[in-house]
Amino acid sequence: MNAIHKPELGAAAKLFLAKAPKMLIDGKWVDAISGETFPVEDPSTEEVITHVPAGNKLDVDRAVEAARRALESGPWGRLSPGDRSKLIWRLGDLLEKHVDEFAEIESLDNGKPVANARRDDVPGAVSMFHYMAGWPQRLSGETLPVSSPGDWHAYTLREPVGVVGQIIPWNFPLGMLAWKVAPALAAGCTIVLKPAEQTPLTALRFGELVQEAGIPDGVVNIVTGYGETAGAALAEHPDVNKVAFTGSTEVGKRIVRAAAGNLKRVSLELGGKSPAIVFPDANLDLAIAGTANAIFYNQGQTCTAASRLFAHRSIYDQVVEGVSVAASKVKIGHGLDPTVNFGPLVSREQHQRVSGFLDSSRSEGAEVVTGGNVIGTRGYFVEPTVLAQTNRDMRVVREEIFGPVVCVQSFDDDDLEAVARFANDTEYGLSASVWTQDLRVAHLMARKIKAGTVCINTHNYADPAWPFGGSKQSGWGREMGKEVMESYTELKSIAARL
Template sequence: MLIDGKWVDARSGKTLPVEDPATQEIVTHVPAAEKADVDRAVEAARRAFESGPWSRLSPAERSKMVWRLGDLLEQHADEFAEIESLDAGKPVGNARNQDVEGAIGLFRYMAGWPQRLAGETVPVSSTGDWHAYTLREPVGVVGQIIPWNFPLLMLSWKVAPALAAGCTIVLKPAEQTPLSALRFGELVAEAGIPDGVVNILTGYGEAAGAALAAHPDVDKIAFTGSTEVGKLIVRAAAGNLKRVSLELGGKSPAIVFPDADLDHAIAGTADAIFYNQGQCCTAGSRLFAHKSIYDRVVEGVAAQAGKLKIGHGLDPSVNLGPLVSKDQHDRVSGFLQSGRAEGAEVVTGGNAIGDKGYFFEPTVLAQTSRTMRVVREEIFGPVVCVQSFDDDDLDAVAKFANDTEYGLLASVWTRNLKVAHMMARKIKAGMICINAHNYGDAAWPFGGYKQSGWGREMGKEVMEHYTETKSVAARL
């Protein structure tokens, strides 16, 4: 693990296995950090923040280092794509073109922020002569816990803005997918970032993650993962009232109106659920199709599922890899059993594949309803639940979309601009895509309403999480 610029083992000597989910073979072992390791990493981050050279760097110098990390990722892009494929099971082409490219773009976008974190003068109305202004300062030591579905990309979403703001970091990748974070750690020193500014701990969530969330010398915790764990993070953070940002679960609706370009909508809604094996918080897992086109949409998405080649992600011809772990494979299988028992029609898929690796067929469930568990809960697998609607009243359609505890993303498929933008207003979600799904850009704020989280990633909004506003008033 990387602590204070040095590569160290866990104090306890414990390790955890790293598995290739396509073969179930153990690739390697990494340290299993516990509280003592978290204490050591937080101490290094605090020292680097308070008294190291990091706090004395100019914004331009910090900007160069953040940009340099993007350059180094680009230099090693193929290697990182292979690591992501081996570790997380994702197709190597997707890892290269989406995950790694997205991470490179994020570091380059955030490299522009150190010189733009400006305060402002404030025109006050108090009696007397006053010069009032604000300063933007880094929040301090941040703990960051990232998930297994997009390991490198989620690292970039957390690390890049924190560095741009001038914070120091203790990062814990998911225990299932630690390898790209460790390889990234080797680039930190190469980019010129001082020791202790970025610390990377591998370990289990209940040990290292919990200790990091509760640590009294961590000023902020940033978490991406399930809503259930997000609630535990909030409770753990209450001890010193550290700032918290959360990017959590979703049950995103994709709504296809009868005037949509159906070929485009069918391909797009299929990709919305099958991309990354459905292991996306934004996955379009609830598909609503108008009754006049319902049958064609169901048949079309099922046909798209049948075109997908399933296999080891390192095979460049594969476009659907395995689920990340046995636990996730068992979870998806359990949801299918529940869906069948509650009356859902399995149009295609619905079964595990083979006896080696955590492969699962892309699945379309028809005749589903709000009462079913597969519709209410986040499956996090390649399973879409299709429902029809027959109401042209947009308020009624939006009510279907909003009938969930989540509010992360929704997509609307229509040629009618009025319908598209009125639906964007009516749906209670942090992100709306029109004639697209799973859109993302470094400048586009990412996050949700309700139990999909607190705050936003990316864009200018993320900088609010990593800075404090200090107000200054001088009597003249």
């Protein structure tokens, strides 16, 4: 691969990056108390884009204090549901106004193709804020027809859970911010947000929109820092009522242990090893294009990535060849190039992790049909890779790679129970897809697969109204839809003797 060409940023993105980034705490832009910073890299070139504050426990403490004050004595709690709705909708409008700027910053920071960020990430965040803007006026309790002796007025209320700590990942920085911030605001909570240290920039730019929208000071606080310092401090903080985390299962378990101190609420969206199952009657053009996209989109750095591809023996060779051809046709380059559809991995650490899996796949006897190598000596690029002749005993089949590597396996059993056992043979249970034109097979398989989300003749589906989350070691709780509001509200029961 030749030296990476880095396209020019637009004027708005340049203006934002020209500033020395600071954290947003209590409506003020501040440095870390320690004065320390850390670098943010362009993963396509390994160049340092900027430095951001290295927040730690002291910074988390002052952010939580600001959030508590905004919740209990600021104007936020006195706003009507209608006024809260207007502010959340305004955040969506402001994001929509700055689509190109946010797409460029997201691409530069994460490495993802700017075309994807412009088409998917930013509009998806806009939709999330607009959808959640309707919820403040729909949060309601019930009047209960109790049977106790005497006359009673019994009812329930839904109230905000309180101060929420939100820790978001680096693969979809703006999208995951929207998934967490929008429902928390809708419920009336206040927030301390910690973006991933690899990708803090769109979160900081979003903080400027928070102020422009008129959200009161202290309602949304943004602390940049490392997971082991700022993230850990937020998870264990005694004055945080809930932690919402998206990331690896390993870190999710640490979050649970840290949250035990004050028994704070925890929601977790964790790892996956998602199966895609292609039956012999599937529309192969659709299935091949769809399953290739399901693993190579975002360079495979997607929790729902279809990294285990099962194809019926009668079509196995066609599926392997088709997905391999799709892999060979991706255009690799700097994410800011609008013609590129495959960028780098996010960091050196992730590059080394995926490279290690590629090495182990060869040593364990997998057949590398296409790809299988790192690209170049600068930037964190890895070829999209198709592995055949894989089995359950291989690391690449058991463990989450979080990269553009798919393991293809065949099945020849028409017993749906047997096929489901293949799909469910994992500690994860986040997502799956079924590819068939037989409605009976599609819906029976959807029932048998142990996953929080199942797609039929598509993969990586998302919509603000569609609840998303996992089972087994893929997490607790749900994002999006009406179900997410249960994570950010407490149900209070009231009984009055009349």
